[in-house]
Amino acid sequence: MSHVIGLKCRECGAEYPAIIQNTCYECFGPLEVNYDWDYISDNISKEKIAAGPKSIWRYADLLPLESEKRIDLGAGFNTLHHADRLGAVLGLDELYILDESVNPTNSFKDRVTSVAISKAIEFDVKAVGCASTGNLAAAVGAHAAKAGLPAYIFIPATIELGKIVQMLIYGPNVIAVEGTYDDANRLASEVADSHPDWAFVNINIRPYYTEGSKTLAYETAEQLNWEVPDHVMVPMASGALLCAISRGYRELERIGLVDRADVRISGSQPHNCSPISCAVRNDCEVVPVRNFETVAHSLAIGNPADGYYAKKTILDSGGYAAMPSDTEIIEAIHLLARTEGIFTEPAGGTTVAGLKKLVESGHIQHDERVVVYVTGNGLKAQDTLLKSLQRPPVIRPTLSEFEQLITPRLDIQEQASAPLVHT
Amino acid sequence: MVRIRFSSALSNVTHARETTLEMGECTVKTVLDKLIEQFGPDFERRILDKGEVRRFVNLYVNGEDIRHLKGLDSPVKDADEISILPAVSGG
Numbered sequence: 154m155s156h157v158i159g160l161k162c163r164e165c166g167a168e169y170p171a172i173i174q175n176t177c178y179e180c181f182g183p184l185e186v187n188y189d190w191d192y193i194s195d196n197i198s199k200e201k202i203a204a205g206p207k208s209i210w211r212y213a214d215l216l217p218l219e220s221e222k223r224i225d226l227g228a229g230f231n232t233l234h235h236a237d238r239l240g241a242v243l244g245l246d247e248l249y250i251l252d253e254s255v256n257p258t259n260s261f262k263d264r265v266t267s268v269a270i271s272k273a274i275e276f277d278v279k280a281v282g283c284a285s286t287g288n289l290a291a292a293v294g295a296h297a298a299k300a301g302l303p304a305y306i307f308i309p310a311t312i313e314l315g316k317i318v319q320m321l322i323y324g325p326n327v328i329a330v331e332g333t334y335d336d337a338n339r340l341a342s343e344v345a346d347s348h349p350d351w352a353f354v355n356i357n358i359r360p361y362y363t364e365g366s367k368t369l370a371y372e373t374a375e376q377l378n379w380e381v382p383d384h385v386m387v388p389m390a391s392g393a394l395l396c397a398i399s400r401g402y403r404e405l406e407r408i409g410l411v412d413r414a415d416v417r418i419s420g421s422q423p424h425n426c427s428p429i430s431c432a433v434r435n436d437c438e439v440v441p442v443r444n445f446e447t448v449a450h451s452l453a454i455g456n457p458a459d460g461y462y463a464k465k466t467i468l469d470s471g472g473y474a475a476m477p478s479d480t481e482i483i484e485a486i487h488l489l490a491r492t493e494g495i496f497t498e499p500a501g502g503t504t505v506a507g508l509k510k511l512v513e514s515g516h517i518q519h520d521e522r523v524v525v526y527v528t529g530n531g532l533k534a535q536d537t538l539l540k541s542l543q544r545p546p547v548i549r550p551t552l553s554e555f556e557q558l559i560t561p562r563l564d565i566q567e568q569a570s571a572p573l574v575h576t
Numbered sequence: 577m578v579r580i581r582f583s584s585a586l587s588n589v590t591h592a593r594e595t596t597l598e599m600g601e602c603t604v605k606t607v608l609d610k611l612i613e614q615f616g617p618d619f620e621r622r623i624l625d626k627g628e629v630r631r632f633v634n635l636y637v638n639g640e641d642i643r644h645l646k647g648l649d650s651p652v653k654d655a656d657e658i659s660i661l662p663a664v665s666g667g
Contacts, residue, residue, distance in 0.1 A: 176583065180632075181632045183632060342664060443641075
């Protein structure tokens with residue numbers, strides 16, 4: 154008896170066994186994991202979860218693994234910070250941040266990758282791979298190293314140097330492709346399709362991979378004593394993360410671990426690459442974007458595969474979408490760091506900037522319990538962020554030079570340390 | 577000669593991963609019509625919905641998504657390569 158029945162088409166409902174497959178042979182629709190919810194309900198409890206490992210695998214009953222062999226570098230079980238100082242600046246009474254920058258390779262991608270590489274081992278594949286804007290590449294590199302599997306990673310050639318250094322250190326085969334993420338992804342899709350015994354985590358085993366992101370919802374609810382937030386703010390690239398978080402809350406309600414799942418879900422994309430946000434704001438089809446330039450490289454997907462579903466999820470939940478500019482994204486990185494001590498990359502800046510904009514526009518109410526998902530670490534994007542900072546002044550090692558330097562700043566610093574109030 | 581590469585998700589109707597067609601200068605629509613003639617209504621149903629490319633199907637001419645060209649009216653010429661893939665990207 155297993156909690157996994159197989160795969161099911163999200164469009165036409167056609168069912169398939171749990172194999173390496175991402176597309177419905179009947180209608181080309183995307184597949185998702187089909188679970189036996191009665192079995193899961195009978196076998197899960199809050200106590201069992203609490204006694205589980207301090208990682209995403211405490212929710213193993215809700216993940217698509219059928220064996221006990223897991224590649225677990227410790228993704229998940231991250232702190233839900235009560236962001237009172239940022240909340241005060243933005244005018245929110247109860248704001249929380251789930252900080253994903255502290256995962257093993259410093260982004261939420263460790264969650265999905267831990268699930269996907271563990272599933273790849275179940276399938277007894279010869280190699281793993283992915284198309285990536287950087288964060289997934291590091292996660293796949295690290296988990297493949299631990300699994301002892303060769304990895305093939307396709308990236309657009311233009312991503313941040315910090316991300317390239319990080320992925321290379323794990324020793325995968327990194328293929329930098331001319332063009333955008335969408336070009337790298339198309340090539341990786343064709344490679345995956347030509348090698349049936351290779352598992353590309355976000356391509357041919359994507360139905361299993363996306364399940365890892367549901368743990369963000371589980372972890373949030375567990376840390377809120379099995380209550381759900383009123384409103385969540387999620388960064389969007391393909392839209393898969395936002396859909397998975399929504400699914401996670403609904404599943405918790407289905408199995409009785411929370412009383413309700415009516416969470417409003419809002420998303421944010423960088424202004425220069427915002428096909429999903431545009432579709433939400435104009436209530437129109439998701440129109441792919443071909444040429445774009447943004448500091449938020451990890452959100453720069455012009456043709457988002459889950460865009461249609463992400464838009465529907467947002468609108469059905471009563472949420473909305475933001476599209477902050479690059480300047481606003483960088484400002485939000487500074488704001489988050491200086492209020493909450495969390496250093497995020499531009500994807501996190503996009504989310505915080507989006508939050509700010511939706512509070513200002515009234516789409517997020519000041520008395521809502523809000524959770525923001527900060528999905529990646531700022532250390533990966535130092536080359537981008539250095540441009541927004543001043544290098545520190547250099548002085549001779551004398552007290553007089555220090556006093557001369559610091560005196561004009563004292564007034565400013567006293568003001569800055571004063572308690573923050575609603576603006 | 578136009579070369580057409582199929583996703584493995586189409587193998588149950590095309591029974592091959594690629595084919596070639598003598599087309600001369602034409603459009604993606606003309607190529608699709610020819611493929612529908614060859615592989616029948618099962619092929620058409622997977623690719624098109626009311627005459628438009630399905631939401632989850634990506635068609636590329638020499639690596640460029642036809643949604644960024646002229647859609648089904650995108651030009652095709654001798655020696656071009658067309659790929660038909662499921663829309664799967666990002667995470």
